[in-house]
Amino acid sequence: MSVTIKDVAAQANVAPSTVSRVISDSPLISEKTKRKVQKVMDEMGYHLNYNAQMLATQSTKTIGIIMKNSTSEFMHSSFFPEVIRGISALCSRYDFSISLTTGESEEEIFADTVKMVRGKRVDGMIVLYSKKDDKVVPYLIESGIPFVVIGKPLIQSSKIMFVDNDNVQAAKEATDFLLNLGHKKIAFIGEDDQFEVSEARLNGFIQAVKAQGLAVSEGYIKNIQFDPHHGKQVITELMGLAEPPTALVVSDDLNALIVLTALSEKNIKVPDDMSMIVFNNSVISKVANPPLTTVDTQIFQLGYESANCLIELVKDPQMFRKSVIIPTVIVERNSCSAL
């Protein structure tokens, strides 16, 4: 058994509560006893037992992270590591811990969430996605636990705190970027449209081309499910069109890599024969061949701000449910050329 607050108290000839006060750096304590107790703590090698503290204070100082269904390729895109980095950075500052859901399937993840919340393991939760027919968010609302979602909630978004990019705006800007380069035939390649972000980006794309008085051809709107074969097929379809596109908006950088490979196999050169702008600005876009022009969604900031909001909310559960929009910025590299 390790040294407890009582041991320290006995050794220092004070009451346990006094020791507790020096631990929490309470102002109601004299400098002198504070120093005395601190000395004894050091000598005895005392360390706070967080579980006991949690039980007594009814607060865990840990936030739970609800993963996207991890069987998807989600984990491999740069989103997960980077958002974790952002969340970590803030948690580290406020001395919060991070706890992850471990389930693979949606069902398991939901069960994990319930355990965390009802089992009082966390003070708040961050949901790493926003998707249709999701049970998690409604559950969190009902439970009353503080939470923030990364992405735009599909229900009751006015009552939910979220942090997101303005994805329709971002997609619009990306498309405009291509438009301004003189491209008129632009295709959009999205990902799983269960998720809100895909839909938002598609909408932005459509708005941008419509704003130019151009028609949006059905054939220009595609999806790739992180699968090279599927990617090839999509490119084949696109290039088989009567009027193949001269530029591409690709909603995810892993997909962009797939597209790049598919294009190259058809001997279509980027950016000479095809321009493309992608999302996320992960390392992948930096090291791809050619390096890709990309809209930086600032994933780290997304994580950082979500944790920031959550911790505010934990401290004041009655606070106004604000939402924060992280700006995106286009970083130009070598995958786009003027027509």
Add this chain to the structure above:
Amino acid sequence: MSVTIKDVAAQANVAPSTVSRVISDSPLISEKTKRKVQKVMDEMGYHLNYNAQMLATQSTKTIGIIMKNSTSEFMHSSFFPEVIRGISALCSRYDFSISLTTGESEEEIFADTVKMVRGKRVDGMIVLYSKKDDKVVPYLIESGIPFVVIGKPLIQSSKIMFVDNDNVQAAKEATDFLLNLGHKKIAFIGEDDQFEVSEARLNGFIQAVKAQGLAVSEGYIKNIQFDPHHGKQVITELMGLAEPPTALVVSDDLNALIVLTALSEKNIKVPDDMSMIVFNNSVISKVANPPLTTVDTQIFQLGYESANCLIELVKDPQMFRKSVIIPTVIVERNSCSAL
């Protein structure tokens, strides 16, 4: 305040200890009262408070994960997400939770570790790396907490439980693969040699070429620190040699992407003018252009087994410190050709 064991006990007309027994599904309880209590728990919407349980049982059922210094590009290689997937999969089965260190720097990560261990937040730890001059592992040994490291420990490896690939063997096989294709001029591109894995792979490489009676030229051994510019420079150096290599062993897939781009800019075609075999078999190698032949280190298994070992160790701290080697397998794609 939520429903406690006492509330349930009162409502069901039994003692709290009885309720506790039905929660833990104790055999010392009659079917009848078990059912009665369960009914009341359901009706009242009771849920176990894990913090209280932790305090009472002195066990947390959570494992801590010690990250590699996250400012490095480490998080972005596929290693992190995939190893987490593996650890999660096992934790989910045994109903364990995962807690992450949040620090950025080595110092912070060390501090996080101490907090987790001394603050009794975890039952055991998994160290995601093995590196020189590391303070964490010695600390863990001293603390007596169960832990396992992923990678081969550099000190006291007989006393430490670890799970790893046989990286020298794997690198040997990778090199042999190239050798068997008729290549004689093979270069090695590693990563940060602070980490044990880099060194092991380099050793395997050297052994393999020496075994063929070939000399290992200094100039054939390079390092890339996840930086495209540096990558270009390395390739320039390599190709500027009197006898430029015809094949490459690249120790990391993100680096492989950098190499691919650098090569392409010099108009060197893979696999026609240059063969390459890389490590890890992440999605990146699958979608690269061309798809890369790679030695699959089975990162998911690495994570899964490490968690498995750790949980065994937590259950029986006296157990023999075994170590497990996860086999690697070469998966052939289109980045190697015979000479």
Add this chain to the structure above:
DNA sequence: TTGTAAGCGTTATCAA
């Protein structure tokens, strides 16, 4: 400024 003592929600020991 410090001490006393009652929680926090469980589990575990001992009796019954």
Add this chain to the structure above:
DNA sequence: TTGATAACGCTTACAA
């Protein structure tokens, strides 16, 4: 098979 009751290690009124 069940019930009292004392831990587990900390915090926090309230009293002194």
